[in-house]
Amino acid sequence: MKAVAGDDSVCVFEPREVCVPDTAALDDLLTTPLDALHRELGAKMVPFAGYSMPVQYPLGVLKEHLHTRSAAGLFDVSHMGQADLVGENIAAALEGLVPGELQALKPGRIRYTQLLNDDGGIIDDLMVARPIDGDPNRVHLVVNAACKDKDYAVLKAGLPDAALQRKDDHALLALQGPQASEVLALFDAGCTTMPFMSLRPATINGVEVVVSRCGYTGEDGFEISVSAADADGVARTLIDQPNVEPIGLGARDSLRLESGLCLYGHDMDDETSPIEADLTWSIGKRRRAEGGFPGEARILKELHEGPSRLRVGLKPVGRAPAREGAVIEVPDGAAVGVVTSGGFGPTAERPIAMGYVATEHAKPGTRLHLIVRGKALEADVVDMPFVPQRYYRGSK
C-alpha cells in the first residue's frame, strides 16, 4: 500500500512551486508557539510551508471536520504571516498592488483581496484590515505561510516608502464553528456581536488579544492574534472548554473545500486572474471603474468579455473522489480543464472537487468527465459552496 495522491507526507497542502518531496531534516522546520501542545495532544506532525504542523489529532480528520461544523474547533494557524504596513495614506497606496476596495474600509473592518502581478496573475491572497483606531497610515495584513517572503518582497518593492512590520512574535489561533461565539463570550462578551469581517481587541483570561471575525471553514468563527508568549495558555484555555476540540490541517483543507474557498498554489497561482478564480465579488465597484491595479488591462477585459476559463465546483456522480491534477474532459473525450482541489466532503457525505474549465463548459448542470486512474468518472458542474456558509450576519 502506498499513497499516490494527496498524501500529506508529500505536502498535499503546499503550493506547487514549493512542493518538493521533503528531504530536509525535520529539525530544519520551524515550529509554532503551540508545538509542545500539539505533541502533548498526540498530533501527527507534518512539514507544511517550512513549519512542523499538526495534520490531525487522535480524533482523526473526519471527526475533526464534523466537530467543527457542529460545535467548535481550534486551529493553530501561526504559520501564516501577520504584519503591519505603515506609510502615509497606506490604504490608497496598497490599492496600487491589489484590486480590493481598501480606501472605503472603515476602522476595524477587514477585506479579502489579492496581490497581483503585472499580468493580473495572483501572487497571493490576503486579508487587509483598517486598524480599530482608524489610523490612516497603517493596515494589518495576514498572508499565506508559504508566500510570506515573496509577498513581503513584493510589498517592499511596490511600496518603497512604506515600512513593513512583521509580527513574527505573534501566534494566530482560529476558533471556528457554530459554537465559537458562545465559547469566546465566556471570556469577552463583546465578541458575540462583532460583524463578520471585523476586528477588535479582546481579553481571554486576562491575556490581551486581537480577535477577527473571519476564517477558512465557511462557519462563523474567529481568528485570535496573540503574543507567542501567551499563545499556549490561551490555546489551552480554549480547548479546555467541553465543546472545543483541536483541529489539524487535514480537516482545515476539507472544511475550506466544502465551503468553496480557494487554496493558494492549488486553486489559484501566478497565472490565474481573480476573474478566472471566480473572485470577481472581491473587486470593488470603484476599482472596476477606475482600475489602477497590476494587470488591469487583462482583468477589466475579462470582466467585460468573460474569462476563457473559470473555477467551478464539481460533483462526481459516483463514490470515487477525484483529486488535484485529474484532467477534466467533455463526454466526447476532449480535455477542457483540470481539477485543482478534490476529495471527500465529510459534511456533504460525498466526493467533491473544484477545478478550472473552459468557460463554455462552466455552466452549472454541465456533465463532464474527470479522468481518475485512466477511467472517466462522470461529474456535474455545480454552484459552490457544497455546504452552506454560515457566517455571522447580525443578531436575529
Added chain:
Amino acid sequence: MTDTRYTKEHEWIRVDGESATVGITDYAQSQLGDIVFVEVPDAGKAISKGGEAAVVESVKAASEVYAPVSGTVTEGNAGLGDAPDTVNSDPTGDGWFFKMTLSDAAELEGLMDQAAYDAYLKEIDA
C-alpha cells in the same frame, strides 16, 4: 491450515490451500485514517506480485494496494462499496479487499510472517 503473511507495504495475505484472501493491515488503516472509498478488482483479473491491485482513499489521500503475490482474482469484496469504513473497523476480517488464486506459491516465501512483521512495525515506528 491457514497462514498469514505480510508485505513491507502493509498488505496481508491469508493463504488457505490454493486460494488466498488479501487486505491491508491494522497499521495501514490507522495510518490512512478514515477510509471513504475503496476500489477492488473484478473477478478474473490477473495480477502480478507488486503490481497495483486495488485503491483505498481516506479523506486526505488516495493510496494503491499492491498484489502481495501473482495470481488471478476470484472475488472483490463488494461490501466495501457501501461501507468502506469496514476497512477501519475490521481490517483483517470483514474489511478484506479481494480473494485470489496463486500462480506461484513460492512467492509467499519472500513475505514476512507475523513475528517478522511485528518486528518490522517496531523498526519503522522507532
